[in-house]
Amino acid sequence: MLSRASALVVSLPVAGTFWLLVVLDFGYLLGRQWAHRRRRRVARPRREAWSPAPDIRRPIDYPTILPRPAGDTPVDQQGRFRATGIRLAVLPALAVTCLTVQTVFLEHGGDLALGFVLAECLLLVSMVWTVWTSQEPSQPWVTSRIRAELFRREMFLLLAAVGPYLGRTDQEAEQVRDARLSLLAAAGPAELSTFARLCERGPDGTEKHWQDAVWLLGDDGVRVTGAEITERMRTYLDYRVKRQSLFFELAAGTCEGTEDKLGRTAKAAVLAAVAVAVAYAVLLHSGGTGGGPSTTSAVIALLAAVLPPLCNMALAVQNLFASQRLASSYRETRQELLEHEHTLRRLLAEPAGAERAVPFRSLVVRVESTLTEELRRWRIIVAKTEFDAGL
Secondary structure (H helix, E strand, C coil), X not given: CHHHHHHHHXXXXXXXXXXXXXXXXXXXXXXXXXXXXXXXXXXXXXXXXXXXCCCCCCHHHCCCCCCXXXXXXXXXXXXXXXXXXXXXXXXXXXXXXXHHHHHHHCCCCCHXXXXXXXXXXXXXXXXXXXXXXXXXXXXXXXXXXXXXXXXXXXXXXHHHCCHHHCCCXXXXXXXXXXXXXXXXXXXXXXXXXXXXXXXXXXXXXXXXXXXXXXXXXXXXXXXXXXXHHHHHHHHHHHHHHHHHHHHHHHHHHHHHHHHHHHHHHHHHHHHHHHHHHXXXXXXXXXXXXXXXXXXXXXXXXXXXHHHHHHHHHHHHHHHHHCHHHHHHHHHHHHHHHHHHHHHHHHHHHCCCCHHHHHHHHHHHHHHHHHHHHHHHHHHHHHCCCCCCCCC
């Protein structure tokens, strides 16, 4: 019975730390869902203000355009990546806490002290194992978003008849569309990077940019009426330019809010660590621990040991989210889209005619180039070869 009781006492800290990590993972994912619903409620007036007029044709209502093909069950790859990163940021602080509790509050030879030491070992081994085995941890998230954005881009390339669809009839465009969508659905990271390029590679290896092809072809392609090009311009303005501009505005606001909260948390942790360190120094200088460790001195010692890792944890989470860099990228892209929107509105204000097809297609290539460049910057910001453990 004594042996079983000792084993139970030893296992308590281990079970407690394991339970805490599980709660941390599920708590973040649940909090993420709640925050997402809250942001949608707050942003509902902005989305309703964007809603296109009923007379503006939707992209999928055009004859050659298909919605994104149905795939597997959607997975929150971003949530999984960040949940693992947050857990890795918390592990060092928990390990220091276990060691400090064992050193300050418990006898070195006790069963509970042994349990806290084993819990610390479990936390460190878990951290090292996760870092070593999670190579390219952001790749599923990056691949998922790039593929989704390229599917969306393909729809608008087909709408404006640019890129691989320039100068093709509806039947030819459908064949190219089916081939490209099949290739995109099965593409890996390397193929997606090639697919994202706004140029066509010839048999001899030379590349022809889509912008050059628009002006070289001019009005010699498939003829369109003035009413048809006006309709497509209005669709592209509302469903591509204005919608993406709204997305980047909301995303930048979310990132700035996250950065503000994480920054305040990090600063508060630093100030608390400084205050506790000063209090601990005063306590040592005054000889407050001379008659044996009191509860107050033990708690101050615990806080003095734990708060610096908590500061590091806050900084590690801040680096994981990279909210400030993402917000800057989103703001820059939105500003470029506003300039494109102004250009497109001026083009719509001109007299209707088929001669507007070439300037419109040229503008579409510039817009898609802006969005593709944002996607490239985003990948550079969020992609990680391995997790940065908050050591």
